[in-house]
Amino acid sequence: MNAVEYHEATTHRRDRMSAGRRMDRATQPAQFKEYPQDLERVSLPRENAFPVMTMPEALAAPEALSQPLTMDRLARVLSLTCGLTASVGSIYLRSNPSAGALYPVEAYVAMPGAGEDAGGVFHYAPGEHALTRIRRGDGAAYAATTCRLPEGAGAPAAMFLFTTIFHRTAWKYGDRGYRYVLLDVGHVVENLLLACRAEHLGAVCVTDFADDAVNSLLGVDAEREVCQCMVAVYHGQAPDTAPPTEPRGLEYIEDRQAMAAASATVRNEPAYPMIVATHEAGNLARAESMQPGPVMDASALSLEVLSTEQLPGASELFAGRQLPPLARTMLSRRSQRGFLPEMPDDRTTQAFLRLLCDRLEGGGDEPDRTVATAVIMGRAEETAMYVLNRKAGKLERVRTHAERYPDGNLREAVADACLGQGWLARAAFQVLFLTDVSKLEATLGPRGYRRSGVLAGRQGERAYLAAQTLGMGACGVGAFFDDELAAALGLVQGGKGIYIVAAGPCQQR
Template sequence: MPEHQESIAQYYHDRTKYHPETIAAKSQGLDWSKQPVPFKEYKIGTSYDLKPYIQEENLAFSDEPVALWWRRLSRLLFCSYGLTAKVPSMMNPIYLRAAPSAGGLYPAEVYLVSRGTPLLPAGLYNYQPQTHSLVHFWENDVWHSLQSACFGHPALEKTDLAIITTAVFYRSAWRYQDRAYRRIFLDTGHLLGNIELACALNEYRAHLIGGFADETVNQLLYLDAEQEGAIAVIALADLLDVQQNFPLGITALPSATQTNYPYIPDGELLSFCHHATQIEPDADTHEVPNATSNTSLEDKYNFPFCLKVSTETAPIDWGLNLEGLERTVLRRRSTRVYSGADLTLDELKALLDFTYQPQHYIEQGLDDAPDYFDLNLIETFIAVSGVTGLEEGCYYYAPLAQELRQIRFKNFRRELHYLCLGQELGRDASAVLFHTADLKSAIAQYGDRVYRYLHMDAGHLAQRLNLAAIYLNLGVSGIAGFFDDQVNEVLGIPTDEAVIYITTIGRAK
């Protein structure tokens, strides 16, 4: 196989970029006869019905220890990935879930692994959103195997439950072809954001594990690795058990960086990239990034002589026992049309505060340092078209300094419409937020697997942004389809920053 200058992650990213000259040729009509089913069915196993524990009439019994335990687990799963609405469609109805998904395709599956508790026997469980139940499809103890696959991660030493999210690749690839790999990990990031907050609502702490032996976890779950793959492992620490309150661990491990690969035909790029970014069971994991690497010393960009606007603000009040947050998770919807009316600067500050300043919410019972893979790798730029009290233009957001730094002076509505593939959301939004990353530098730290980490972190941040916007009665919608290179050129974003995700914010029409 030939030696390439760029790694497989860089190659994949470049190959799946949208370009104005070629996007029409890449667009294909959907074969509705092959539309994937967004649910997995297990025909054998014991079913645990979780619905009674979220029904209002049963709340009177929630003080009973057994009922309380089930209620916490039931609410955690429902707020993470439960069905929240049914939308009629031409072919089959679309069942919306607590976490957003590109095209309503929901590639993620959620598994629960139990070490063995008095109420949940050891083994493997699949979460069934359509019935809000758990199917116990494998009854043997697999906890030791999970620990081994996660290279002895300390979070699995004292916990009894873990969530594993997987992706059924065809669910997204049916519509988005090879570029679906990006969307799968953005969708997983949305889900991780929900899991993090749902844990806080129910006295759990989510310990994120991105470094694991893929093949081992796939085999543990009895997955067909050509069709589905493990994406993230989350150890669930029960905060009501003092033994499960322990320090944070390493969330991300590096993989190899592959530069020897053949020409990969269209339609095979997604699968090849996923296998190339796996960690082998015998990988040397002794030399890993520092577990405290999420705390950087300074913001990356500090442009001289630019306008700087402080974003310091009072935190959003989520109400007694975070009731406002739970309601928001369950009523969240992606906005389809904006009115074009302005936001206020205070509203934009509030959105940024909840998304990037979790330490401001510890008094409300939220985690002051939730797990990400490495936020040092993610940068944020905001194109402002209509924010009262803020000049139009493109800004860099410096989360440590808590300020916006203007890098370009212009109203970009017309250009944003073009950059977002003609979607009116880009044109009519009041502000458009871009998550970017220096892909070459990130690969140097974590190998090709960092491509997964970047998209999951961007999706996680975007989900916090989504929820804050909905709570403030604003509109919000993510966009994963855009002209990659033109974004940097038009907005003045440095050329070494690869655009990972776009979130539009405005007033819903």
């Protein structure tokens, strides 16, 4: 099953909802992955001084300043990436948002082995804030051979690998849950990239890698749990040599059956053949360089541009503004729906949009633009939709061609298409992440669908954190009547919405 077929099969329509599953308590997934007790556990420091850098400062800071990846620094990075932050009854909340608070993402760290340091591959247990060593040896070097890192990048200080356990999300959302696990991966990856910037560590996101080799490295059951994304982390030093093509030794997994059994979250876990088939269609047999892919902008989505506006620079928007440290923002982030029907002032609006850009002042390498970022905003009759050029920091106002709704009711149109969730219409900003699944398939093959889902999740997490940084709230939405949403937005030539994050001033909690 290719991505186009999967997306159509899981499309919500008023007369045919993509089938979720009755949440059978007998197959309710465990919240945390558990390994055999005889594996080595490494406790991480809990009392840790987090960086005081704000979100704008982190986005503007140099990525790497020769900082070693110490145990303290690793502990802080993991806490900010996907650590526990609170509990509500029996549900444990984390620094990353997740559809239905189901948290399908598992985090692994592959470390180099040098001298007396055994290195190896570790699983992060957020419930214990500890690492479980899966195998010893030069895990980072082995992980690096499964993908193509940027030329001249050198040997990574660590490779972070993020898997998803299908049943955690599909237990509630059925086959459409595959869309949501990709978004969840993006949330976690964006947290990691921002945490690395705050720690002055370099980081590179990699979505193309040899799937079987990576899953084998982690010892997972690939019918239940698969790697979706990797991030190479650097400490700023530039070695003279690239990662070795052959690892310097890696311990074998003696009991693969027991290791793979840890991927199961409950006895009698159901199978998800559509999800597995869709995922496997995009598997790569060997390491390949990431291709640029199609640029999803107003033109690619066949949206008519009415006007263009350049956002002010970061120095103008953030100078003298008292903002919380990024770490505090990440650890206190919550989904909020109590939106007030009001727009923030113009400077706050522009600051919010600037924080959605890849770099605060533009420039730099060409970002992945296989997903377009659109924003519906404005006061009353001035409400309109804009496409954000995340590299140049420009806004393009576009015509929506929404036949049922004039421009002034765009917010209501989106709320109606999102299963009639009225709170969405009160949000100051409706940030929409759009792509053309057919163009992705034609250009990048089935792998493009994974990449776009992860990128949409990354940009969605950026919207969450930008809103919280500026004293607002945010909440993500992945359930909507797909064709109605596309029609309301004027996506008449194949464009699709894949994620929405509502943001704006909220009632005080």
